[in-house]
Amino acid sequence: MIHNLIPPRLSGRFGFLALTLTYAALVIACLGTLAASGDLSLGRHPVANIVKTLGEFSHPSFLDVWLGNEHLEYRSDDGTVLRTENRREVEANFLTQLAAATWTTIRIGTLGSLLGALLALPLAVLVARNLAAPRVLSILAKMVLDTTRSIHTLVFGLILVGIVGLGPTAGILAIALHSLGTYGKLYAEAIEALDMQAIEAVRAVGADPAQVFFNSVWPSVLPQFVSSHLYIWEYNIRDSTILGLIGAGGLGLLISEATALFQWGRLATILIVIVVLVSLFDAVSRRIRQALL
Amino acid sequence: MTPENVGTENASEAEAIRLDSVICQAKGRPILDVTSLVIRQGERVAIIGHNGAGKSTLLRMLSGFVIPTRGTVNVLGRRLNVGTTRSSPSALRSLRAEIGHVMQGLHLVHRLSALDNVLIGCLGRRRGWRTWARYYTPEDISEAESALNASGILSRAEMRVDRLSGGERQKVALARMLMQHPRLILADEPTAALDPQAATEICSLLANAANGLPIAGNKSAPATLVTVVHNPVLLPLLADRVIGLKHGKIAFDLPIVEVDDASLLLLYRMDQSLSAINWITSDHQEQQRFTPEIL
Numbered sequence: 001m002i003h004n005l006i007p008p009r010l011s012g013r014f015g016f017l018a019l020t021l022t023y024a025a026l027v028i029a030c031l032g033t034l035a036a037s038g039d040l041s042l043g044r045h046p047v048a049n050i051v052k053t054l055g056e057f058s059h060p061s062f063l064d065v066w067l068g069n070e071h072l073e074y075r076s077d078d079g080t081v082l083r084t085e086n087r088r089e090v091e092a093n094f095l096t097q098l099a100a101a102t103w104t105t106i107r108i109g110t111l112g113s114l115l116g117a118l119l120a121l122p123l124a125v126l127v128a129r130n131l132a133a134p135r136v137l138s139i140l141a142k143m144v145l146d147t148t149r150s151i152h153t154l155v156f157g158l159i160l161v162g163i164v165g166l167g168p169t170a171g172i173l174a175i176a177l178h179s180l181g182t183y184g185k186l187y188a189e190a191i192e193a194l195d196m197q198a199i200e201a202v203r204a205v206g207a208d209p210a211q212v213f214f215n216s217v218w219p220s221v222l223p224q225f226v227s228s229h230l231y232i233w234e235y236n237i238r239d240s241t242i243l244g245l246i247g248a249g250g251l252g253l254l255i256s257e258a259t260a261l262f263q264w265g266r267l268a269t270i271l272i273v274i275v276v277l278v279s280l281f282d283a284v285s286r287r288i289r290q291a292l293l
Numbered sequence: 294m295t296p297e298n299v300g301t302e303n304a305s306e307a308e309a310i311r312l313d314s315v316i317c318q319a320k321g322r323p324i325l326d327v328t329s330l331v332i333r334q335g336e337r338v339a340i341i342g343h344n345g346a347g348k349s350t351l352l353r354m355l356s357g358f359v360i361p362t363r364g365t366v367n368v369l370g371r372r373l374n375v376g377t378t379r380s381s382p383s384a385l386r387s388l389r390a391e392i393g394h395v396m397q398g399l400h401l402v403h404r405l406s407a408l409d410n411v412l413i414g415c416l417g418r419r420r421g422w423r424t425w426a427r428y429y430t431p432e433d434i435s436e437a438e439s440a441l442n443a444s445g446i447l448s449r450a451e452m453r454v455d456r457l458s459g460g461e462r463q464k465v466a467l468a469r470m471l472m473q474h475p476r477l478i479l480a481d482e483p484t485a486a487l488d489p490q491a492a493t494e495i496c497s498l499l500a501n502a503a504n505g506l507p508i509a510g511n512k513s514a515p516a517t518l519v520t521v522v523h524n525p526v527l528l529p530l531l532a533d534r535v536i537g538l539k540h541g542k543i544a545f546d547l548p549i550v551e552v553d554d555a556s557l558l559l560l561y562r563m564d565q566s567l568s569a570i571n572w573i574t575s576d577h578q579e580q581q582r583f584t585p586e587i588l
Contacts, residue, residue, distance in 0.1 A: 206417030
């Protein structure tokens with residue numbers, strides 16, 4: 001275990017200096033090895049590429065719903081009209097598709113978070129030190145939480161797509177399994193920070209254990225639980241936008257299509273939707289968390 | 294049930310508290326050693342002593358939160374658990390329902406409103422799922438409002454307790470205690486961290502509560518009042534009898550009129566050797582044998 005290698009208390013300035021030097025050595029090693037293998041490169045024409053990319057992104061596809069050519073003609077080399085396209089109609093259809101994918105992303109993030117939160121509750125009760133669960137169960141629960149937290153959502157997604165097939169179900173399960181570890185850790189910390197005086201207050205009036213739980217424990221931990229849930233939910237909405245890249249449904253699927261077909265305008269539209277979605281969710285959840293705490 | 298169980302009605306009804314040869318220990322250190330102590334019903338007793346003298350332990354022992362390692366403890370006619378003996382938790386709960394314990398840290402549920410905290414006072418006599426959802430009858434709510442009114446804090450009824458000042462929280466704790474209609478009131482430094490005016494106000498409230506302050510039109514019988522207090526100025530407000538504790542032992546037990554500067558000096562002068570109060574006999578070897586147990 002790595003934490004056994006680090007002394008619990010760094011002795012004064014020398015300890016901190018040693019820590020800083022170790023960190024500096026690590027950074028130099030990272031940079032040095034990358035530079036030595038020639039992998040620390042920005043490419044041959046970085047500025048030109050940035051300008052080109054920005055140019056392509058500067059015309060998000062959704063603008064074509066109002067500004068697009070209604071009779072865009074695709075011609076062959078000899079000038080024959082192959083087909084005409086109504087850009088406004090095409091992009092309007094894409095927006096409908098985008099709305100459906102956004103809804104799928106929200107569903108994956110929401111249901112995955114809820115499932116993760118529910119699975120984490122019993123594990124957090126086992127892990128919380130002040131509840132003194134049997135040691136074997138406590139260690140097992142902590143192992144489950146640590147393992148799930150250290151495996152990325154995308155890795156869980158890749159495994160689960162193989163098990164349950166393509167689609168949002170794999171996404172929901174991947175989100176649930178990864179966030180389970182974070183939920184469990186935060187819930188256990190909330191339980192450990194429980195106000196024991198509040199519990200004793202209710203016991204002191206002759207309340208039975210159920211009354212103590214509902215009148216003291218529950219009101220004390222609930223705001224922390226809800227706050228953690230909102231925080232991770234918000235994080236998961238962001239996370240679920242990329243799950244489509246591996247076939248787990250949602251906005252990621254459209255990102256994957258847009259990049260494969262070099263449709264940078266469409267990618268710009270998708271990114272705008274993601275930024276708006278995440279910012280909105282962040283603003284709402286922050287307000288709710290502030291009101292709760 | 295063993296003979297040493299909570300709920301055994303074997304003590305005189307006129308005695309609210311009886312302690313015989315009681316010893317409490319924490320982490321191998323004796324913290325309380327009371328040879329004999331009787332407090333009669335309706336008496337007003339103050340307990341004074343230096344920090345660590347065992348005052349809070351004594352009060353927590355009387356409400357069953359600290360289990361003495363040896364001796365006999367009778368509270369309101371029931372014998373409390375001693376040593377490793379355990380009785381039915383419901384017997385202890387029914388005893389606690391009759392004891393209004395205002396603890397040193399106030400012990401409020403900070404996320405609940407003042408009114409909800411006061412309503413907790415009736416949990417000892419209300420059971421069932423409704424209390425889990427904090428659903429109380431209109432009568433209970435009206436009584437809680439009367440208790441808040443009696444404490445002079447009705448205007449803050451809907452405010453969360455963690456947004457109240459120290460003095461206001463103290464009043465909420467007192468209102469919760471009133472809600473219990475206690476036969477015995479244990480108040481552990483109820484005036485700590487309060488300014489002199491607020492301290493006097495709280496003491497008057499406590500004294501009134503012990504006298505059976507009418508709540509919701511019902512004047513209850515006078516309760517026994519045991520208060521831990523540091524400020525000698527407040528003693529006459531709260532007590533007719535003063536018990537001085539030093540190093541866990543009773544240094545003196547006097548009517549308030551007989552408590553003078555000399556007795557207070559004896560108590561608070563930490564350089565005073567135990568030989569000055571060697572009229573208290575104790576068996577130190579015996580103390581070592583007992584371990585504390587906190588519920």
